Amino acid sequence: MSLLSAKGLSKHFNGLVAVEDVSLSVPEGQVRALIGPNGAGKTTLVGMLSGRIAPSSGAVSFDGQDVTVWPAHKRIAAGMGYTFQITSVFPNLSVLENVALAARRKVSENRRVIETVNVALDRVSLLDRRSEVAGDLSYGHQRLLEIAMGLAQSPKLLILDEPTQGLADGEVAAFNTLIDELRGNITVLLIEHNMDVVMQVADFVTVLDAGKVLFEGTPDDVKASAEVQAVYLGGGDAAA
Amino acid sequence: MMGGMQKSLLLHGGVLVVLFALQFVLPAYHHGNLARIMVLASYAMGYNLLFGYTGLLSLGHALFFAAGLYGMGLAMSQFGLSAGIALMVGILLGALVGAVIGALALRTEGVAFMIVTLMFAQAGYLTVLYFGAYTRGDEGFVIAQADRVLLSLDLSDPTVRYFAAFSVFCAVFIMCYLAVQSRFGKVLIAIRENEDRARMLGYDVARYKLAAVVLSASLSALAGASYGLLFGYVGASFASVQYSIFPLLWVLLGGAGTVLGPLIGTLFMFYLIDLSSGITTAYMLIAGVVLVFLTLFAPQGLMGELRRRVWRWLP
Numbered sequence: 438m439s440l441l442s443a444k445g446l447s448k449h450f451n452g453l454v455a456v457e458d459v460s461l462s463v464p465e466g467q468v469r470a471l472i473g474p475n476g477a478g479k480t481t482l483v484g485m486l487s488g489r490i491a492p493s494s495g496a497v498s499f500d501g502q503d504v505t506v507w508p509a510h511k512r513i514a515a516g517m518g519y520t521f522q523i524t525s526v527f528p529n530l531s532v533l534e535n536v537a538l539a540a541r542r543k544v545s546e547n548r549r550v551i552e553t554v555n556v557a558l559d560r561v562s563l564l565d566r567r568s569e570v571a572g573d574l575s576y577g578h579q580r581l582l583e584i585a586m587g588l589a590q591s592p593k594l595l596i597l598d599e600p601t602q603g604l605a606d607g608e609v610a611a612f613n614t615l616i617d618e619l620r621g622n623i624t625v626l627l628i629e630h631n632m633d634v635v636m637q638v639a640d641f642v643t644v645l646d647a648g649k650v651l652f653e654g655t656p657d658d659v660k661a662s663a664e665v666q667a668v669y670l671g672g673g674d675a676a677a
Numbered sequence: 678m679m680g681g682m683q684k685s686l687l688l689h690g691g692v693l694v695v696l697f698a699l700q701f702v703l704p705a706y707h708h709g710n711l712a713r714i715m716v717l718a719s720y721a722m723g724y725n726l727l728f729g730y731t732g733l734l735s736l737g738h739a740l741f742f743a744a745g746l747y748g749m750g751l752a753m754s755q756f757g758l759s760a761g762i763a764l765m766v767g768i769l770l771g772a773l774v775g776a777v778i779g780a781l782a783l784r785t786e787g788v789a790f791m792i793v794t795l796m797f798a799q800a801g802y803l804t805v806l807y808f809g810a811y812t813r814g815d816e817g818f819v820i821a822q823a824d825r826v827l828l829s830l831d832l833s834d835p836t837v838r839y840f841a842a843f844s845v846f847c848a849v850f851i852m853c854y855l856a857v858q859s860r861f862g863k864v865l866i867a868i869r870e871n872e873d874r875a876r877m878l879g880y881d882v883a884r885y886k887l888a889a890v891v892l893s894a895s896l897s898a899l900a901g902a903s904y905g906l907l908f909g910y911v912g913a914s915f916a917s918v919q920y921s922i923f924p925l926l927w928v929l930l931g932g933a934g935t936v937l938g939p940l941i942g943t944l945f946m947f948y949l950i951d952l953s954s955g956i957t958t959a960y961m962l963i964a965g966v967v968l969v970f971l972t973l974f975a976p977q978g979l980m981g982e983l984r985r986r987v988w989r990w991l992p
Contacts, residue, residue, distance in 0.1 A: 487877070513879030521877070527870040538867050541860055542879050586878065 440465045440624045441486065441594055446495035448481050455481040457648040458495070463594070468616060468625040470635045470656075473645035474668060479628050480522060480598065482645065486626070487519050487596055488512045500593060514542070518592030520583040522599050522628070528572030532563060532582060535571050539586040557589040560615065577608045584615070594624045601631050613637050636660070644668070681990025688988075689854055689936060693847060700839045712839045714940075714947050715846035716904045717923075721931070721939030722849050723896025724924035729933035730857055731889040732869030736791045736921050737798030738897055740778065743916035744771040745898025747805065747812065750911035753824055755811060760827045764902050771898020772891055774801075779890030783883065795921065802916040817912025825909060838907050845903045846940075849896055854936050856892075858992055865889055869934075897924075930971060932978030936992050941979050 442462040448455045456478040463469045473479050484490035486497055488509035496505045504512050513519060527535050533554060540553040558564045561581040566574065571582060580600060587595050601609045609631065616625060616638040629635050635642060635656060642659045644652040646668045652659065659665055696715065700708060720742055727733050748770030752763035782793045806814045825832040832838055856862045864885050867875040876882045905911045914920070923946075924939075931942025946964075953963035975982040984991040 489877075508881075510876050510879050510881050513877060519877045521874070525871060525874045525877075527867060527874060529870055530866070534863070538863065538875070539878050541863070545860065590879065 438465055439463060441499050441626065443486060444496045446482065446485055446497065447493050448485060448490060449493045454648050456485070459650055461643055461650065463624060463626060465624055466621050468620055468627065468638055468640045470627045470629050470639035470642045471645060472629060472635055472642060477645040478648040479645055483596060483598060483628055487517060516593035518587035518590050518595040520587050520597050520600060524576065524579045524583060526571045526579055526582055530571055531567070532558070532569050532571050532574065533567040535582060536585050536589045539589040543590060553589050557585040560588055561585045562611065577604045580604060592623060594626060596626045598628045599630060600627070601629065601634050609634060685990055685992055692937065692940070693850065696843060696846065700836070705835065708835060708839060710947065710951070712842040712907065714943050715842040716900055716907060718940040718943040719846050719849040720897050720900035721924045721927040721943050722853050723893050723900060725928045725933060725939045726853060726856070726896065727889050727893035728925065729928055729935070729938065730862060730869060731865045731886060733886065733889070734791050735794040737794030738924055739916050739918065739920035740798040740801040741771050741775055741894040741897035742901035742920055743801060743805065744774040745901030746905045746911055746915050748898065749902035750818065750820060750905050751811060753820060754818060760825060760832070760906055764906060767902030768895055768899050771901070772895040775891045775894025779887045783886050783890065795918070798918065798921050802913065805913045805916050812913065815913045817910055820905065820909045820911065822909065825906060832907055833909060841907055842903070845899065849899065850936070854992065857936060930978055932980030932982070932984070935980040935984060938978055938980040945979065
């Protein structure tokens, strides 16, 4: 059964077509990667899925409900976790309070909030930094903090917009391990530039080009596809 | 070694004890001043909830202060209601005006929000002048001493007045202290720090912001209504732009986003003007220079600076 599906999603910005008639369906428990060259419309598409951008036409359904007209916060409350492409934490608050804010939406009892926070921070190996101010963390750690904030909400679907961008090699490896641990428990929609990460962690890949779905298949299919290669090599925007 | 929570309780509780005790030792002049300062600081605390904690800069809070003041005053002068009921009318009117203005002004952000709130407050000021037949415009009206009675206590008596002002201050102070450490308050802080992130954690940001405006407006109205009742005068100058700027100044000086800041800021500003006007007629010059130095060396206000340097646990 599909947890998240989009039907005929389009977005036009004053005549400019950013996303054109995209349909996709992510089954429960899958790690789905969304790839494509710069300007393919990945972030716009994810914006429509998460409710940050209103679609020009089309419909989104999540967990058996039509959420097309729902505001973003309502979709999040219904079980979508979201991390921003450009790191977005509460820089002046402690690491602990950052994750507690995520946890507190669902859990009210203080002791359980702290428990949830500790579990989430432990998952991304930030537990020993919990009393530091979030803005003082390194860039890579802030990205992990944002993932911890997503995890603390125990979402049904976790949307990660370029989570490994700017991470060191060791941190990327840790990220891959984290996704492997989550596999099966939650559904992940991963927007990713790093092909190595996609090949390693994705169960299924959707390739977007010029606002349309160009190709869908397993990572191996994608690797073998001449179409995808043409877009990536011909577009002059080879993956990192 | 005490935890931050105990230290903070001790400090804030201590401030209340000191304010209560001061009435027995202060000479009459300062006694009266402090009663005034406590009511005005309540206004500043209401303002701080929106500005310091939610990060919304309103330039129109005089409208809420005046809604409380006139709601209370007109209920007494026009409808002959008793002081207690009139006080309630003032607070309710403030909450109502807050809900309406909030719903409209929150459609904007940043500078536009400042301008929209400023314009609404000016409209409120002009409304007071327009209905001069009832409000007596700039001249204002006096609430007779005989009517200023609450629970059979004469509010014009200095001792009673001090105690009433202290009660209002206490109520607002304790409420703010608890509110900013509650789940609700922490969401407001999250909105101040990063609104988009708060929304994408699933919080209905628009609803929280509206609730913050209504709460802030209600506290401002409570302060306005109390001020009129305790000092017996209702006038249009309280609805003017000056009274929108005052709470901003007090909060900035004392420390935005701290529970104690508004009291410290109001106290500081009041005595700065009081003392410098005793030295020279150009007292605004002295006040101005001090303010410039404070913004230079303590941009986060007095309590904000203290929190940054010493008391990290200050709520």
